[in-house]
Amino acid sequence: MSRMGEDDGWSSCIERARSARRLEIAVVAVCALVSLAGCRRAPRSDGPVYHDQPPSLTTKTYHFAVHPLHNPQKLIEAYQPLIDHLNRHLSGARMELEASRDYQAFEAKLRARVPEFVLPNPWQTLLALKAGYGVMAMAGDAEDFTGLFITRKDSGIKVPGDLKGKAVSYPSPTALAACVMPQFFLHTHGIDVNRDVVNLYVGSQESSIMNAYLGKSAVAATWRPPWRLFQQDHPQEASQLTVVWETPSLVNNAVMARGDVPVAVRDRVRVILLELPQDPAGRAILAGMQIARFHPADDDTYTPVREYVARFEREVRPVEPP
Numbered sequence: 001m002s003r004m005g006e007d008d009g010w011s012s013c014i015e016r017a018r019s020a021r022r023l024e025i026a027v028v029a030v031c032a033l034v035s036l037a038g039c040r041r042a043p044r045s046d047g048p049v050y051h052d053q054p055p056s057l058t059t060k061t062y063h064f065a066v067h068p069l070h071n072p073q074k075l076i077e078a079y080q081p082l083i084d085h086l087n088r089h090l091s092g093a094r095m096e097l098e099a100s101r102d103y104q105a106f107e108a109k110l111r112a113r114v115p116e117f118v119l120p121n122p123w124q125t126l127l128a129l130k131a132g133y134g135v136m137a138m139a140g141d142a143e144d145f146t147g148l149f150i151t152r153k154d155s156g157i158k159v160p161g162d163l164k165g166k167a168v169s170y171p172s173p174t175a176l177a178a179c180v181m182p183q184f185f186l187h188t189h190g191i192d193v194n195r196d197v198v199n200l201y202v203g204s205q206e207s208s209i210m211n212a213y214l215g216k217s218a219v220a221a222t223w224r225p226p227w228r229l230f231q232q233d234h235p236q237e238a239s240q241l242t243v244v245w246e247t248p249s250l251v252n253n254a255v256m257a258r259g260d261v262p263v264a265v266r267d268r269v270r271v272i273l274l275e276l277p278q279d280p281a282g283r284a285i286l287a288g289m290q291i292a293r294f295h296p297a298d299d300d301t302y303t304p305v306r307e308y309v310a311r312f313e314r315e316v317r318p319v320e321p322p
Contacts, residue, residue, distance in 0.1 A: 225290035
């Protein structure tokens with residue numbers, strides 16, 4: 001081979017080696033980039049995920065228990081719109097309505113401090129105060145809190161003396177407007193309610209009225225909101241009944257919060273209740289509950305109730321049967 005031929009062969013070999021070296025470097029670079037991208041990808045994990053900041057607090061649920069103004073189904077129909085309204089206007093808190101099968105079950109909840117918010121009758125308000133609840137509003141006008149005596153139009157009952165030897169129906173012995181006040185009325189009109197009449201405690205306002213309609217009692221004791229609701233729901237039966245007597249009025253039902261409810265939550269609920277008459281939706285809610293409005297109130301508002309109950313128990317009977 002000539003000298004020139006040898007030089008050309010060596011040059012060709014050198015060029016091929018250089019090309020292979022460049023290709024090797026390129027491949028290594030690509031692999032490095034792929035490896036680096038793989039390192040930056042977050043590893044997959046099926047376990048718990050941890051963050052630098054704590055998660056936001058969950059909404060607190062509070063229970064709003066209403067004393068047995070009606071049977072549980074009717075009470076839910078009347079008061080669930082209020083609970084829905086509260087939930088639309090509360091932040092960080094929500095309400096659940098709680099009904100009770102009878103007065104005794106509701107009063108047991110008060111003593112055990114189970115619900116955070118309660119709507120008791122005025123006598124039950126005294127129980128709740130002892131258990132550590134505080135008054136935040138009054139539900140309805142005081143003038144509306146009067147006991148009524150309902151009888152059939154054909155019963156022949158005209159004066160309290162006509163009840164001697166006959167039955168009187170009540171929701172419960174602890175129902176203030178629908179039992180305690182009517183019994184005190186009879187007491188002041190010469191009737192010994194422990195001896196002269198048969199006392200039937202039938203569990204609810206509607207049951208008390210129905211006992212009079214069916215003739216199982218000569219008169220039914222109730223109070224204005226349940227009677228208005230009965231007339232609305234049972235117009236045919238109500239047309240055969242009439243109010244024969246009415247007691248003087250007293251302080252109306254309370255709205256109360258348990259002592260450990262945050263002040264901000266309690267105050268916000270109070271404001272929402274007091275503002276209900278200011279718009280059509282709020283007025284519709286009040287109408288469904290058969291009350292005109294909520295009023296500002298505190299523990300001292302119920303001092304007259306304590307005095308009234310003390311006199312009743314001295315002259316008639318213990319509010320709670322022994």
